[in-house]
Amino acid sequence: MSISPPVDRADPAALLAPGSPELAGLLAEIGAESAVRERDRIAPYEQIDLLRDFRFGALRVPQSYGGAGTTLRETFRLIMALASVDSNVAHILRSHFAFVEQTLRATDAEQRDRWLRRAAEGTFVAGAATELGNHKVGAEDWSTKLVRDADGVLRLNGVKYYSTGSLYADELLYIALDEEGEVVSVVVPAERPGVTLEDDWDGLGQSLTGTGTTRLEDVLVEPEEVLLREPIDGPGKRFGVLQLYITAVIAGATRNAANDAIALVRSRAGRPFAHAAAEPAEDPLLQEAVGEMVSAAYATEAIVLRAAEAQDAEADSVVDGLADPELAEQAAREAAQAKVAVDRIALAATARIFDLGGASATKRERNLDRHWRNVRTLSTHNPLLHKAQALGDEAINGTPLPPNWFF
CATH class of the missing domain: 1.10.540.10 (Acyl-CoA dehydrogenase/oxidase, N-terminal domain)
Incomplete structure (x- = not known):
């Protein structure tokens, strides 16, 4: 087609x-x-x-x-x-x-x-912020540097990881420290000499996302490619949209698993287990399992859409780059709550697909395990335990959610 x-x-x-x-x-x-x-x-x-x-x-x-x-x-x-x-x-x-x-x-x-x-x-724009090393994840502590060479030309040097999407992008965004130690953002063409993209992501899921290493070696940066960087933390500076995006992808993967579950049962026509009550499509046990999976997919989608309404309210309140602080907090809270709920639902639902078939359902040619692997990988981007703990601390003690880009 x-x-x-x-x-x-x-x-x-x-x-x-x-x-x-x-x-x-x-x-x-x-x-x-x-x-x-x-x-x-x-x-x-x-x-x-x-x-x-x-x-x-x-x-x-x-x-x-x-x-x-x-x-x-x-x-x-x-x-x-x-x-x-x-x-x-x-x-x-x-x-x-x-x-x-x-x-x-x-x-x-x-x-x-x-x-x-x-x-x-x-x-399309992609890029990377994260660097591997001994520093707090999510803290603005960068080894990548933007400095002038002997001729006064800006050059970018460093190594980034988790470069999701970079292999497919037209422009690449990076965060670095300038000569004064200030955090800056730059956007350079993906084909700029000195930019090396390595397809070395070897996680158990999301294997085609290009989430690997970027090497920046004396990359020329034109003055207009240095962006005015406005921090994404602090009052009115939440960025729940970034986190809800991952949750939306998880919800979509859950729907994909449910659709594959339906196809799997239909494909087994004429091959029921000898002790099963009926043909696969008429087996009430398999019908129940599929019903649970499509319901899980519906729930994850509904949760994301509800949280997205809070993101809209925050976005609509922006004046001079700043959102209303209360709406920003609510958007961050709902994105966090959506993540905690959707992760649990999706992990259980995507594993359920193997209850619907025999050993043939696990064959590599079917690749049905990709749904659970992808959800498991996506869910680790923003660890559930820390997210749930922060929500609980806020609910019990009124402790504000952490002021960083994970919320």
Whole structure:
């Protein structure tokens, strides 16, 4: 099956309409052979190019810039739909949507206009912040440096990890320290000399996301590529959207598992166990298990959409780059609560698929274990135990949620 993007690549909003044939076709093409791609480690370059042609990354860009101007609730609905056919592809775009969200709040008008227009044109942005080493995860403690060379030219040097999406991006965003020790952000073309992207992610799930090492060696940085960096912590500076995105991908993976469960039962026609009550499709035990899985998928989706409404309220309150502090706290709280609930539901549901088949359900050619592996991997991005503890401490003692980008 092959589809074409909307006329003139014009309107990503076409994906929003109820029963959108554009969305149905897009999901069908991306979902085709997704299990095989992951099993055989075939990178989804073609699928990302298709999303680029549809300008999927322009969903949140205001219509005045040529984007769709979607709400966060609408955006997360489409992210979950995308993840329901390929959680790797949906995850690849996380950094891009985070960058767009930050750009929407940028106080530098020139910077905001330039990058919103680029996103509206179909440009994808990825990158990395994290560095491996002995420092607190999530703290702004960077070894990557942006300094001038002997000729006064800005050069970027360092090593980043968890570079999700970078293999597929047009532009790459990095955080570094400048010569005064101040934190800065830079965006450079992915093809810039000195940028080396290594596809060395070997986690048990999300294997095609390019979540590996980036080496930056004397990378030229033009002055206009240094962004005015506005911290994402402090009053009114929460970033629950970044965390809810992962939860949305988990919800989509849960729906994917439920759909595969239905297909698995249907595929077993004529092969019931000798002691089973009926053919697989008529077996009440298998029907119950599938019913639980589709209900789990529904619950995860509903939880994400409810939390997305709080993200919209926060985003709508932004003035001069700052959200209303109370709405920001509520958005962070709901994103955290959604994560705790969805992680537990999804891990149980995606493991349940093996109750529906015999030993053949575990064959590598089926790759049904990818759903649990992907959910387990995604859930570790923001450890559940620390998130639940912070919520409990707030509920019991009124202790504010930690002031960092994990909330």
